[in-house]
Amino acid sequence: MHSDWRCDNCGGVPPFHVAEHINADIVDSMLHNRTTASEQTPFWCPWPLPTGWMVTGVGWAGDERTGARATAVACSGPEPLGGGPADVVLIAEQPGVGLGTRFAGIPGLDPGHLIAEALADGQGHPGPHAKIKAAGHPTPLWCVKSPEDRSAYVSEAKGMWLYAIAWPASAGYFLAEHVVLHDLSDGVPPELVYGAPSPYLQGKA
Template sequence: MHSNWRCDNCGDVPPFHVAEHINAEIVGAVLRESESSADRMPLWGPWPLPSGWTVTGVGWAGDDRSGVRATALACSGPEPLGGGPADLVFIAEQPGVGLGTRFAGIPGIDPGYLLSGTLAGHGVSSGPHAKIKVGGHLTPLWCVKSPEDRSAYVSEAKGIWLYAVAWPASAGYLLAEHVVLHDLSEGVPPELVFGAPSPYLHGGA
């Protein structure tokens, strides 16, 4: 007997928790949970928020034994091309968690094989597809093959995986604009705007 959660496809994985509501107090509670872990995880959020966008959810993966091993922040706003609704989820995770690949809709636990192009049909070109500022550093993002209803980008920041997953797929064009990710564990801007809970963070992926 053991306390690990088990995925039929990936094996043992840490459980994923999602706050039912979202506001500054709930973000603070998630950050305190992360700070209690041996390795504090960043909680990446766009700041300043793109025009018309709000923060719509927060989640984390881990348990009392392993601590927080991944964080996720959802944002919603107007789709940059068509103007309809769009959603973005930013994920920071340690190796071996599998949260980012779940939301991206790609196989496996870690995306390294995608970035190296070792799996036929899933490889990526050598050059990055977007660049955003993450924690004060210009960071390249690579688009990986994902289901047609979304676009998924992968990188590394602070030595761990960074994912940005967008619905619909065209919402990924937002990352071609001036997006800056701020680690909310270093301070939550009091002007941060919150919206209705994201359906994607609550199991809609």
């Protein structure tokens, strides 16, 4: 018998909670309802938001014992190359959770081996594939292999894995727009704009 939430393939996993709707009150409620142990897990949000972009969902993985071991913030807006709508899910997670790899559509719980592969594949271009700022610090991102319908970038910030997963794959160019990530735990900007719930965060896409 186990008291953990369990997956037949992965064993014990933290349950994933997603708000059905999104507005300022829901974001505040999700931030304040986390346990003390989870306060270190950031909720990454681009701020300022690029033109036309909105926050379209929030979620977290964990339970009443562990608190939030991983968090997710979804954003939607115009596809950078002008091809229609785009969606990006930003995930922060402690090692061994697997929420980021689930959304990225890649195997395993942690992406370390995929970053190593990206570095090996880019021997002629050893630099990172994208650069952003997270919590005021320059943060390199590495593009890792993922299904063709999306692009997945991985890094580390505040001592945790940081994922940026974009649909369609070309929406990864969003990360070239001088993106600055703000931790909503440090304060929710009153000017934040909210949109219809992201189907990717809701698991309906």
